[in-house]
Amino acid sequence: MPLQSLENYFDRLERLLKIEAEAEKMAALRELQRSTPTQAEAGGYTLIGLTIRDEGYGMGGRILLNLGKRNQTIQLPWTRLRAGTPVIMTEEGMNSSEQEAGWRGVISRVERDRIQVAFPEMPETVSDRPILRLDRSSDELARQRQIQAMHSARNARSSRTVNLRDVLLGVREPEFEHQEKHAGTNLSLNESQNEAVQFALSAKDLAVIHGPPGTGKTTTLAELVRRLVARGERVLVCAPSNLAVDNLLERLIADGLPALRLGHPARVMPELRTHTLDEMVENHPELRLAQRLARQASELRQKAGKHTRAAPERGERQSMRQEARQLQAESRQIEALVVQRLLDKARVICATLTGLDANVLGALRFDCCVVDEAGQSTEPAVWIPLQYAERLILAGDPFQLPPTVISPDAAGQGFNISMLERLMSVFGDRIARRLDIQYRMHQDIMRFSSQEFYEDSQRADPSVAAHLLSDLPGVQANPMTCTPVSWIDTAGAGYAESQEADGESRLNLEEGRLLVQKIQDLFAAGLSPENLAVITPYAAQARLLRQMLSAFPDLEIDTVDGFQGREKEAVLVSLVRSNPEGEIGFLEDVRRMNVALTRARRKLLVVGDSATIGGHPFYQRLMMYFEGIGAYHSVWEIGE
Numbered sequence: 001m002p003l004q005s006l007e008n009y010f011d012r013l014e015r016l017l018k019i020e021a022e023a024e025k026m027a028a029l030r031e032l033q034r035s036t037p038t039q040a041e042a043g044g045y046t047l048i049g050l051t052i053r054d055e056g057y058g059m060g061g062r063i064l065l066n067l068g069k070r071n072q073t074i075q076l077p078w079t080r081l082r083a084g085t086p087v088i089m090t091e092e093g094m095n096s097s098e099q100e101a102g103w104r105g106v107i108s109r110v111e112r113d114r115i116q117v118a119f120p121e122m123p124e125t126v127s128d129r130p131i132l133r134l135d136r137s138s139d140e141l142a143r144q145r146q147i148q149a150m151h152s153a154r155n156a157r158s159s160r161t162v163n164l165r166d167v168l169l170g171v172r173e174p175e176f177e178h179q180e181k182h183a184g185t186n187l188s189l190n191e192s193q194n195e196a197v198q199f200a201l202s203a204k205d206l207a208v209i210h211g212p213p214g215t216g217k218t219t220t221l222a223e224l225v226r227r228l229v230a231r232g233e234r235v236l237v238c239a240p241s242n243l244a245v246d247n248l249l250e251r252l253i254a255d256g257l258p259a260l261r262l263g264h265p266a267r268v269m270p271e272l273r274t275h276t277l278d279e280m281v282e283n284h285p286e287l288r289l290a291q292r293l294a295r296q297a298s299e300l301r302q303k304a305g306k307h308t309r310a311a312p313e314r315g316e317r318q319s320m321r322q323e324a325r326q327l328q329a330e331s332r333q334i335e336a337l338v339v340q341r342l343l344d345k346a347r348v349i350c351a352t353l354t355g356l357d358a359n360v361l362g363a364l365r366f367d368c369c370v371v372d373e374a375g376q377s378t379e380p381a382v383w384i385p386l387q388y389a390e391r392l393i394l395a396g397d398p399f400q401l402p403p404t405v406i407s408p409d410a411a412g413q414g415f416n417i418s419m420l421e422r423l424m425s426v427f428g429d430r431i432a433r434r435l436d437i438q439y440r441m442h443q444d445i446m447r448f449s450s451q452e453f454y455e456d457s458q459r460a461d462p463s464v465a466a467h468l469l470s471d472l473p474g475v476q477a478n479p480m481t482c483t484p485v486s487w488i489d490t491a492g493a494g495y496a497e498s499q500e501a502d503g504e505s506r507l508n509l510e511e512g513r514l515l516v517q518k519i520q521d522l523f524a525a526g527l528s529p530e531n532l533a534v535i536t537p538y539a540a541q542a543r544l545l546r547q548m549l550s551a552f553p554d555l556e557i558d559t560v561d562g563f564q565g566r567e568k569e570a571v572l573v574s575l576v577r578s579n580p581e582g583e584i585g586f587l588e589d590v591r592r593m594n595v596a597l598t599r600a601r602r603k604l605l606v607v608g609d610s611a612t613i614g615g616h617p618f619y620q621r622l623m624m625y626f627e628g629i630g631a632y633h634s635v636w637e638i639g640e
Contacts, residue, residue: 009169010154014147016415017380023407024138037092037133042543044080045136048092051129053114055122063122065089065105067132068114075112075553078546080562081136083107084242084264087117088137091130104137106264112553118264142354146380152387160390167205168392168419170426175204186223190461193220196433200224200393201231208424208432209395212454213598214440214567221372221395222251229257229347233367237350238385240377240403244565246272248372249350260342262351262360277360281338353381361388368393373565374420378403382419394420399453400595401564437461440567442468442484445604448625449597452590452618469570469602475526480518485604485631487623488514490578491611493635497578505540506585508576511607512544514635515572518605519549522570529554531569535596536560537586538576545574560596571600575608582615590618 040046050067069076081087090102103123109116117134125132156162166172179202185194193216200207201224209224211217221237228235237252237259239245245261246269252259253275261268261276273279343349343364353371369389371382375396386392398421405416424432436457438446443460450458469481480486495510515534522532533556534549536542545557556568573596577584586592597604606626613619626632 006154006169010150012413013380013415014150016410016413017143017146017378019410020378020405020407020415021138021140021143023410027406028135028138040135041077041079043539044078047076047079047081047115047134050115050132050134052132063119064108064116065119065123066114066116067134070131072113076110076115078557079110079115081107081110081115081134082243083109083269086137086139087134089117089119089123090133090135091125091127092133093131108265109270139354142381145354145356145358145384148358149384149387150380153383161386164205164386164390164392168386168423170423174206174427174431176202176207177204178202189220189223190216190437192434192436193223196220196435197224197227199433201227203391203393205391206423206431207393208420209393210397210424210432210434211395212397212435212438212458213400213449213594214438214446215435215458216437216439217372217395217435218248218251220435221248221370222255222257224393225252225348225370226255226257228368234346234365235348236366236369236385236389237348237372238353238356238369239372240353240381241373242268242352242355244373244376245350245352249275252348252350257348258346259348259350260346262349262357263355277339277342280342353377353384356384356388358387364388365390367391371395375400375418376403376564377418378405378415379417379419379422394423396420398424399591401561401589401591404561439464440601441598442466442602444484444629444631445600446598448622449594451625452621453594464601467602469522469525469527471602472527472531472569478525480521480605481525481527481603483631484602485626485629486606487626487632488518488605488607488635489610489623489632490514490607490635491609495578495609495635497576500540500543503540506538506576507540507544508574508578509544511574511576511578512541512548514607515545515574516548518572518607519552519555522603523552527570532556532572533558533563533566533568533570533599534572534574535563535599536574536576537592537596541574541576560592563599564595567599567601569601570603570605571596573597573604573606573608575606575613578609578612582612584613584616584619587613587616587619593618593622 037046037048041048049069051070053066053068055066056064085107086104087107088102088104103119105117105119107115108118115134153165156165163172167174179198186197189197196209197220200209209217209220211220225235225237237245237248239248242263249259249261249272259275260280261272263276265273265276265278268276339360343361366389368391369385370393371385372395374382374394375398398418402416402421403418405411407415434454434457437459439461441460441464443465446458446460450456468484469475470477475481490511493510495508497506497508500507519532519534523529529552534545535558536545537560539559542557542559549555549557575587577587610623614623623632
């Protein structure tokens with residue numbers, strides 16, 4: 001690729017990244033301006049009316065504040081704020097500019113009645129008993145790391161980095177070593193999983209493991225990492241989200257493979273925090289000396305600043321401060337040496353893409369970088385680990401939801417096309433191996449997705465191929481629990497959609513009432529709320545359903561986007577759209593429906609208006625499929 005073209009490529013990505021960052025800021029500002037605090041809280045990214053319940057101290061001197069509602073008998077409402085979410089805490093009543101200047105922290109724990117936030121230092125509030133508000137904040141540090149990584153890729157001089165970069169830009173063919181077909185077969189993996197591992201091991205620069213829903217991608221990647229380490233390699237394991245990193249880390253640990261987790265401990269699942277760099281440093285025996293030196297330095301600083309009756313000798317205070325600085329420097333030097341030893345010893349290091357810190361990793365190099373859920377990351381983030389790795393393995397599915405991009409301008413220019421999707425469109429099967437046995441869904445739930453997106457290549461493992469809700473302990477057998485799929489067609493019933501007041505999202509009240517009835521029927525049959533989820537493409541419909549089903553706090557209700565990567569025994573899908581114009585909005589992106597249709601293990605129930613969505617070829621084929629397996633029902637058959 002000519003230098004001018006190379007610069008244009010990365011300049012374009014950087015420009016789109018900045019457009020997206022600006023769109024995120026403007027969206028947050030619009031939300032603040034048009035929403036009342038109660039409406040903002042209902043949106044899931046804000047909590048209001050909070051007070052400090054208690055405080056404590058975490059690793060690295062972090063301040064931990066436990067916040068809850070003023071009335072301590074009230075539980076927190078549903079929220080999208082999760083452990084690891086960056087937030088800004090403000091005192092209620094501040095204006096928007098004051099809110100932007102609030103205290104930045106990271107959520108470390110979420111419970112029914114309280115939320116814990118980690119701060120780098122104690123927030124100094126104006127009032128003694130402040131009423132506080134939490135809002136999700138943007139991550140400017142992540143954006144800066146992406147920009148720096150693209151500058152590094154563009155200016156690369158190492159022949160190995162240049163070769164890998166050129167493969168990723170599609171101007172050079174990836175290369176593979178010859179591998180014996182059955183070399184190193186793991187009997188606990190199926191044939192397609194073993195083939196994917198072997199293929200990835202043979203890659204000299206790039207390979208893709210294509211994992212459709214439920215096909216055991218995490219299991220496959222854990223085996224790949226194990227095999228890479230067994231042949232003496234150091235591996236960097238990444239993903240776009242903390243949850244995805246932790247899921248793979250958990251599997252690696254279960255398989256007996258020690259791994260070190262980078263990142264803020266608050267962003268890591270509590271049961272995995274002993275594997276974080278922070279906690280390993282904190283518990284290292286050599287750190288005791290560093291901590292003692294830091295205490296001595298603190299005591300000297302206090303003594304130097306303390307007023308005494310007798311005047312100190314000339315230069316004594318200055319000498320104490322100098323000694324304190326020296327002790328503090330020695331303490332930090334010891335801590336840095338401990339960090340370096342732990343990193344040098346680790347054969348597997350796990351982190352989010354944007355959590356990779358050059359100040360921590362320094363000159364470390366990895367033989368291979370494995371990126372899970374690569375289809376959910378915008379491209380600039382994937383360039384970050386390539387500063388440290390010789391080869392790249394991408395894992396994910398381009399037929400599920402793409403990266404979330406707020407800016408229509410950026411999306412229109414391709415910012416929502418992941419590196420995974422782009423490379424598969426350039427190289428096709430030459431770089432990818434697809435997993436073909438799924439371990440989640442009844443075969444009737446799986447089959448339409450397989451036919452529509454995966455060339456009918458998917459097969460249900462015998463352990464799940466015919467399982468039903470009625471097979472679960474305590475669940476009664478009836479027409480709902482003994483069938484894997486149901487479509488309830490609301491055409492002609494007057495279930496008209498509406499637009500949310502003071503918003504742009506859509507909702508459908510009558511459809512919501514129908515879903516409530518079906519949920520109550522499932523509960524009456526013995527299904528527990530923990531085993532059921534309700535999902536919908538529209539945030540307004542999710543909010544409506546949470547209000548209608550507030551008596552069941554263990555029932556998960558979310559948007560399709562928010563539920564990607566999840567599964568439940570039963571999933572009910574509310575399509576919402578019902579209008580005479582046949583407008584289907586979000587439903588145009590059929591990848592969103594691929595996600596919605598593949599979350600259920602034993603029962604999938606879809607509610608929608610065939611007269612509205614039936615004009616789209618995809619939904620025509622979907623309804624024909626439902627009819628073909630006897631799953632179609634009109635709303636008039638409500639007593640099924």
